[in-house]
Amino acid sequence: MVKLIHTLADHGDDVNCCAFSFSLLATCSLDKTIRLYSLHDFTELPHSPLKFHTYAVHCCCFSPSGHILASCSTDGTTALWNTENGQMLAVMEQPSGSPVRVCQFSPDSRCLTSGAADGTVVLWNAQSYKLYRCGSVKDGSLVACAFSPNGSFFVTGSSCGDLTVWDDKMRCLHSEKAHDLGITCCDFSSQPVSDGEQGLQFFRLASCGQDCQVKIWIVSFTHILARSTEDQLKQFTEDWSEEDVSTWLCAQDLKDLVGIFKMNNIDGKELLNLTKESLADDLKIESLGLRSKVLRKIEELRTKVKSLSSGIPDEFVCPITRELMKDPVIASDGYSYEKEAIENWISKKKRTSPMTNLVLPSAVLTPNRTLKMAINRWLETHQK
Numbered sequence: 001m002v003k004l005i006h007t008l009a010d011h012g013d014d015v016n017c018c019a020f021s022f023s024l025l026a027t028c029s030l031d032k033t034i035r036l037y038s039l040h041d042f043t044e045l046p047h048s049p050l051k052f053h054t055y056a057v058h059c060c061c062f063s064p065s066g067h068i069l070a071s072c073s074t075d076g077t078t079a080l081w082n083t084e085n086g087q088m089l090a091v092m093e094q095p096s097g098s099p100v101r102v103c104q105f106s107p108d109s110r111c112l113t114s115g116a117a118d119g120t121v122v123l124w125n126a127q128s129y130k131l132y133r134c135g136s137v138k139d140g141s142l143v144a145c146a147f148s149p150n151g152s153f154f155v156t157g158s159s160c161g162d163l164t165v166w167d168d169k170m171r172c173l174h175s176e177k178a179h180d181l182g183i184t185c186c187d188f189s190s191q192p193v194s195d196g197e198q199g200l201q202f203f204r205l206a207s208c209g210q211d212c213q214v215k216i217w218i219v220s221f222t223h224i225l226a227r228s229t230e231d232q233l234k235q236f237t238e239d240w241s242e243e244d245v246s247t248w249l250c251a252q253d254l255k256d257l258v259g260i261f262k263m264n265n266i267d268g269k270e271l272l273n274l275t276k277e278s279l280a281d282d283l284k285i286e287s288l289g290l291r292s293k294v295l296r297k298i299e300e301l302r303t304k305v306k307s308l309s310s311g312i313p314d315e316f317v318c319p320i321t322r323e324l325m326k327d328p329v330i331a332s333d334g335y336s337y338e339k340e341a342i343e344n345w346i347s348k349k350k351r352t353s354p355m356t357n358l359v360l361p362s363a364v365l366t367p368n369r370t371l372k373m374a375i376n377r378w379l380e381t382h383q384k
Contacts, residue, residue, distance in 0.1 A: 006042045010035055010049075017059045021066030024083060028057035034071045036083065047086030052079050059102045063109040063126070070112055072100035078114045080129070090129040091358060096120050104145040104154070111168070113154060115142025121156055123170050129355050130319055130335070133170030137162055144186045148203050148219070155205060155219075157183030163207055165219065179209025193218070240268025252297045260285065274298055316375050320345055320354050328372055329365040333358070336368045 013030035020026075024045075025037040033049035034057055055074035062069055068089065072078040076097045080089040094100050098118035105112050105126065112126040119137040124130065140160030147154040153167045163178035163186065189204040205217040240248070245266055246258045260283050266274070274283075279291045300323075318325045318338035327339040333353040337345075342354070342365060351360045 008035075008037065008042065010044060013056075016057065019061050019069075021062040021069075021083065023066060024062070026060045026062065026069055026083075028060040028071055030056040032057060032073075034060055034069070034081070036069070036086075045086070050081055050086055050088075052088060052091070053077065055099075058100065061104055063105045064107060065109060068105075068109070068126070070103045070105065072103040072114055074099040076100060076116070078103050078112070078124070080112075080126070088358075090355070092122075092124055092129060092131070094120060094122060095131070095134055101141055101143050102145045104147060106147050106154070106168075107149060107151040111151075113145050113147075113156075115145055115156055117141040119158065121145075121166070121170075123166075123168075128335075135166065135170045135172060137164055137175070140182070144183050144207075146187045146205070148188050149190050149192065153219075155186055155188075157186045157207060159183070161209060161211075163217075178207050178215060179211045179213060181210035183207055183209045240271065242267050244268060245271050248301075254294065254297070257285070257290075257294070271298065272302060313378065316371075316378065325371070325375060328368040328375070330368045331365055332360045332362040336371055339365065339367075 011029040015029045018027045028034045036045040036048040053073035057073045060071045069081045076094045078092045094116045098116035102115045112124045115121045123133045140158035144157035159182040161179040165174040186207040193202045203219045208214045279285045320341040325338045328336045329339045
């Protein structure tokens with residue numbers, strides 16, 4: 001039996017998504033708002049609608065506890081809300097600024113993913129609101145996302161039909177064409193499947209697409225663990241293909257050099273070995289300023305590769321530069337940053353927090369001497 005018990009008609013435009021918690025129903029719309037209703041009698045809460053987004057809201061989801069609601073929008077942001085009073089907890093900007101199409105909490109509420117129209121996917125720390133890791137798919141917009149029941153990996157689906165598996169360190173573990181005309185949704189079964197003979201656990205994943213098909217997949221967690229180290233190494237710059245190098249050049253506003261680098265077959269390993277002499281003599285880049293910019297970007301890349309391979313603790317890394325801090329300071333939002341980086345940010349970003357995107361109460365920066373001492377001790381034990 002199916003019986004309609006209530007109809008809600010408060011939104012002023014198309015409703016894009018709805019989500020349940022244990023006591024609430026959330027909806028979001030092209031009208032830029034999110035609305036919250038009590039499941040007891042479907043009355044709208046006093047602090048609803050929630051208003052912040054400047055363009056359409058595409059997706060909303062509750063944390064497993066139901067105390068936090070996430071919403072994402074065409075305006076390139078993902079917002080976190082306190083469901084009890086409607087207070088905004090944080091605004092997290094997609095690094096690329098691209099419209100955010102989907103967001104999803106991990107089962108333990110510690111992480112939140114946001115997927116955007118340009119194919120970028122961000123893994124956020126949902127407790128500190130910090131950007132933890134960022135990745136991207138080659139083609140299409142990200143329109144679907146689901147975490148495995150144990151939270152150790154998640155899957156994204158794109159408008160081009162690609163299904164991609166990521167681990168909790170944002171390492172791409174598997175990707176394949178799943179649906180010819182694009183994926184529309186994906187989800188994991190909450191119950192794992194066990195292999196009685198070997199005691200292995202598998203997870204069932206369903207994906208659906210615009211090809212009129214629903215596909216059921218088996219994902220082996222043990223297989224993913226075995227591959228994770230190999231796949232992590234493939235993320236290092238020296239394993240980049242020529243196409244990866246071209247993508248990096250475009251991201252550094254050096255797209256005019258793509259043709260030169262391709263003509264000289266510059267892959268990741270070659271990129272890291274470039275010098276001012278090779279840029280001038282081999283690649284024939286005549287402009288001294290352009291050569292200097294390329295070398296500066298390569299040196300930044302070398303630093304990041306070194307950081308990745310040496311396992312620098314995340315709390316020692318500046319949230320803005322993603323590099324080891326040398327002169328950490330505490331901003332008025334309570335987070336620590338590299339002094340020069342946060343000073344530049346404040347001067348250019350009108351005093352907004354890099355972590356929450358909210359206005360900083362003050363521009364005062366306080367030296368974080370405790371953190372600096374911890375970083376120096378770590379360097380003493382890890383640097384040869």
